[in-house]
Amino acid sequence: MHGARLETGIAGLDRILDGGLLPGGLYLLAGCPGSGKTVLSNQVCFELARRGAHSLYLTLLTESHARMVQNTSSFAFFDRAAVGASIVYASAHPALRDRGLDGLRLLIDAEIQRLRPTLVVIDGITAVSEAAASNAEFRHFLGKLRATLELHGATALLCMPAPEHDQEATQTMADGVLVLVERTVGRRSVRELSVAKFRGSTHLGGPHVFEIGRDGIRAYPRAEAILGRGLVGADASQRRMRFGVARLDEMLCGGLPSASSTAIVGAPGSGKTLLGLHFLAAGAARRENGLYLGFYEMPERLLGQAERIGIPLRRLREQGRVGVRWIPPYENLLDPLVATVLEEVERRRVRRLFIDGLEGLTMSIAFGARVPAAINAFANELRVRGVTTLLSIESPILHFDAAPFGPESAFVENLILLRYVRRRAQLERLLSIVKVRGSDFDSSAHEFRIGPAGIEVERSSDSAEAILADMAAATSTTISPMDPADGSPAAARRGARR
Amino acid sequence: MMTILVVEDESDFAESLELLLTRHGYRVIVAYDGRAGFEKAVAESPDLVLTDLMMPIMDGQELIERLRAHPATRRIPVIAMSASHQVDRADMLRKPFEIGELLARLRRALRDR
Numbered sequence A: 001m002h003g004a005r006l007e008t009g010i011a012g013l014d015r016i017l018d019g020g021l022l023p024g025g026l027y028l029l030a031g032c033p034g035s036g037k038t039v040l041s042n043q044v045c046f047e048l049a050r051r052g053a054h055s056l057y058l059t060l061l062t063e064s065h066a067r068m069v070q071n072t073s074s075f076a077f078f079d080r081a082a083v084g085a086s087i088v089y090a091s092a093h094p095a096l097r098d099r100g101l102d103g104l105r106l107l108i109d110a111e112i113q114r115l116r117p118t119l120v121v122i123d124g125i126t127a128v129s130e131a132a133a134s135n136a137e138f139r140h141f142l143g144k145l146r147a148t149l150e151l152h153g154a155t156a157l158l159c160m161p162a163p164e165h166d167q168e169a170t171q172t173m174a175d176g177v178l179v180l181v182e183r184t185v186g187r188r189s190v191r192e193l194s195v196a197k198f199r200g201s202t203h204l205g206g207p208h209v210f211e212i213g214r215d216g217i218r219a220y221p222r223a224e225a226i227l228g229r230g231l232v233g234a235d236a237s238q239r240r241m242r243f244g245v246a247r248l249d250e251m252l253c254g255g256l257p258s259a260s261s262t263a264i265v266g267a268p269g270s271g272k273t274l275l276g277l278h279f280l281a282a283g284a285a286r287r288e289n290g291l292y293l294g295f296y297e298m299p300e301r302l303l304g305q306a307e308r309i310g311i312p313l314r315r316l317r318e319q320g321r322v323g324v325r326w327i328p329p330y331e332n333l334l335d336p337l338v339a340t341v342l343e344e345v346e347r348r349r350v351r352r353l354f355i356d357g358l359e360g361l362t363m364s365i366a367f368g369a370r371v372p373a374a375i376n377a378f379a380n381e382l383r384v385r386g387v388t389t390l391l392s393i394e395s396p397i398l399h400f401d402a403a404p405f406g407p408e409s410a411f412v413e414n415l416i417l418l419r420y421v422r423r424r425a426q427l428e429r430l431l432s433i434v435k436v437r438g439s440d441f442d443s444s445a446h447e448f449r450i451g452p453a454g455i456e457v458e459r460s461s462d463s464a465e466a467i468l469a470d471m472a473a474a475t476s477t478t479i480s481p482m483d484p485a486d487g488s489p490a491a492a493r494r495g496a497r498r
Numbered sequence B: 001m002m003t004i005l006v007v008e009d010e011s012d013f014a015e016s017l018e019l020l021l022t023r024h025g026y027r028v029i030v031a032y033d034g035r036a037g038f039e040k041a042v043a044e045s046p047d048l049v050l051t052d053l054m055m056p057i058m059d060g061q062e063l064i065e066r067l068r069a070h071p072a073t074r075r076i077p078v079i080a081m082s083a084s085h086q087v088d089r090a091d092m093l094r095k096p097f098e099i100g101e102l103l104a105r106l107r108r109a110l111r112d113r
Helices: A038-051 A065-072 A093-115 A124-131 A135-152 A170-174 A246-251 A272-285 A299-308 A315-316 A334-348 A359-360 A370-384 A405-409 A462-478 A488-496 B009-021 B032-043 B062-067 B101-110
Strands: A025-032 A054-058 A087-091 A118-123 A155-160 A176-185 A188-198 A208-213 A215-222 A261-268 A289-294 A322-326 A352-358 A388-392 A414-423 A426-436 A444-449 A452-458 B004-008 B026-030 B048-050 B079-081 B092-094
Touching: A025 A038, A025 A170, A038 A054, A038 A065, A038 A087, A038 A118, A038 A155, A038 A215, A054 A093, A054 A452, A065 A087, A065 A405, A087 A093, A087 A334, A093 A118, A093 A124, A124 A135, A135 A155, A170 A388, A176 A426, A188 A322, A208 A405, A215 A334, A246 A452, A261 A272, A261 A370, A272 A289, A272 A299, A272 A315, A272 A322, A272 A388, A272 A414, A272 A452, A289 A299, A299 A315, A299 A322, A315 A322, A322 A334, A322 A388, A334 A359, A334 A370, A334 A414, A352 A359, A359 A370, A370 A388, A370 A462, A388 A488, A414 A462, A414 A488, A414 B032, A426 A462, A444 A462, B004 B009, B004 B032, B009 B026, B032 B048, B048 B062, B048 B101, B062 B079, B079 B101, B092 B101
Parallel strands: A025 A155, A025 A176, A054 A087, A054 A118, A118 A155, A261 A388, A261 A414, A289 A322, A289 A352, A352 A388, B004 B026, B004 B048, B048 B079, B079 B092
Antiparallel strands: A176 A188, A188 A208, A208 A215, A414 A426, A426 A444, A444 A452
C-alpha cells in the first residue's frame, strides 16, 4: 500500500487516482454492459490476493460465479488457488429477494465480519435501488453500508450501469465515481475511464484511454496530463550530439544540442531515414543507446537499407545498442503508443531516439484537438529524461512552403530541411538548417548525395548556390520574375502567383 | 421418491437445479446458504445434499463438516459443486458441469450410500 491508499494494482489507474482508492471508501464503478466493470473488479481482487489481502465479491443480478470465474481465468492475473480462498464469490440475491434491504445489509455485515475482506465488490447495486421502496430507504441502506465499511476498514466497489440510469442517491453517497465508457472513433472502438468524483483526494480529471488485454486492464493517463512536467536541467543541452556526417556536424557547430528535439523535414526518398540512422549509429559509436521507432519501414527493409550504407544496424541491434521498433500505423491510440515508447526509452536507457514519421503519431487516435498538446508533452518528457529526439516529417516532393507541419511545430527546437530541386532534367538534393534553438549554425544550403557511405554533404555551399541560381533563372525566364530576396522554389512560386 | 437438498447461493442456478431434478423424479429442497442448508438437512433428512462451496453466512466446507459431525446427518451423501480449485475429491463437481454428469453422480452416490 501507498501511505493511506488502497492500490488497485492496475497500471495507470493508481496514477489517475493519485495513488489508489481511500481505504474504507465506497466507490461506484459505472459503465454499460461489456465496458469492463467485471474485469476491473476481479483484477483488483486478484491483485489484492497476490498481496495477501482478502476480497468478497457479492453479486446481485449478474452472470453466475462459475461463468465469471471461467471468463476471468483467461487473464494473466487469474489465480485459481485464490478463488474460494482469498476471493470469495457469493450471491446476495436470495437475501435481497427474501428479506429486502435489511436482509441484504445483515448479510453484508455478517460476511464482512466473517471474512474480514479488504475489498468488497457488490456487482449489480442497481438491484438494491430497484428493490428499495423509496430513495430514502436506499440512501439509508448506503449510509449503513458505509458505516460498516468504515468500521472494518473495508473498501467497496459498487458496480452499476451507466450513471445516467442511476438514482442520484448512489452518486451523492459515494466517495468516488469511476465511469467506464466505450465509444467509436472512426471504425475503431475506444475504451475510456474517467473519475467523475473522488472525495478527499486529487485525481487526474477527464477521460483516459484504457485497454483490456491478456494482462487485464491497463489504463493510460492522458499524455498531456502527466508528461513533460519536470524541468530540463540547465546543463542538459550543453553536449553536442553528432550525426557522424562530417560537414553537417560542422554546420551544426558540433552537433545537435543534447536533450533537444529536431525535425528532419523532407520529401519522400530525400534521405530522412538515412540521416536518422546516421544519428543513431554515431551515438552507438559513443556508447549512447538509441531507439528507432518506425511506422512505415519494416525492420528487415530498414536493416538492409542501413547495411547498404555501411551502418551495421543489425549488429547494433543484436548488441542492444540500438533498438528497432516497428509499429504499423493503423488504429494506434496515442496514449498507449507514447507509454510504450517511454517504457522502451527507460528500459533501454535510450539517449537518442529517432521517430521515423511524425504522421505515425499524429495519425494515431487521440481525438483530434488533443494531438498538439499530447505530442508537446511527450517531447518535453523526452527532454526532461535527457533524450535527444529526431523526428522525420514528410513534405511535398518538390515544393516546400514555410510551414509544412501544424501546431506540433511548437515543440520542434531544431529544424533540418532536405529538399529536392529540379535542375534541368535532374533532381538535386539540398540540405539546409532552418533553426537550432539557442545555438549558432550555418544556414546556407548545401548540396548532398547519397552514396555507398550514406549521406555526404558538400563541403562548400557553392554547388547549392549554383543549383538554386540555375533553377531561379530557368523559372524567371519561363514563368515569372524571381523574388530578389530569395531564390527558393517557394519564392519563385509565390512570384508565379502574383 | 428421493429427496435432494440443494444448497446454492446463486438463486437462478439453484432454481434451475430444482427444476431439472424435479423433472428427473426427485423431490427438491433449496437453501441459499450453508447455515440454512444445515438446518434443513437436520429437519428434513434428505437422501443427498448437493452443495456449493462458496456461499455467504456459512460456506460449503463448513456445512459438510457440520453434517458429518451431526448424528442425524452423518450418513447423508454429499456432492459439492465448485468453480474453484478444490475439485480433486471424488465427491466434487467442477462448475460449470454437464447435466448428464450431474445426474450420473447423483445416481451413483444414492446407490452407494
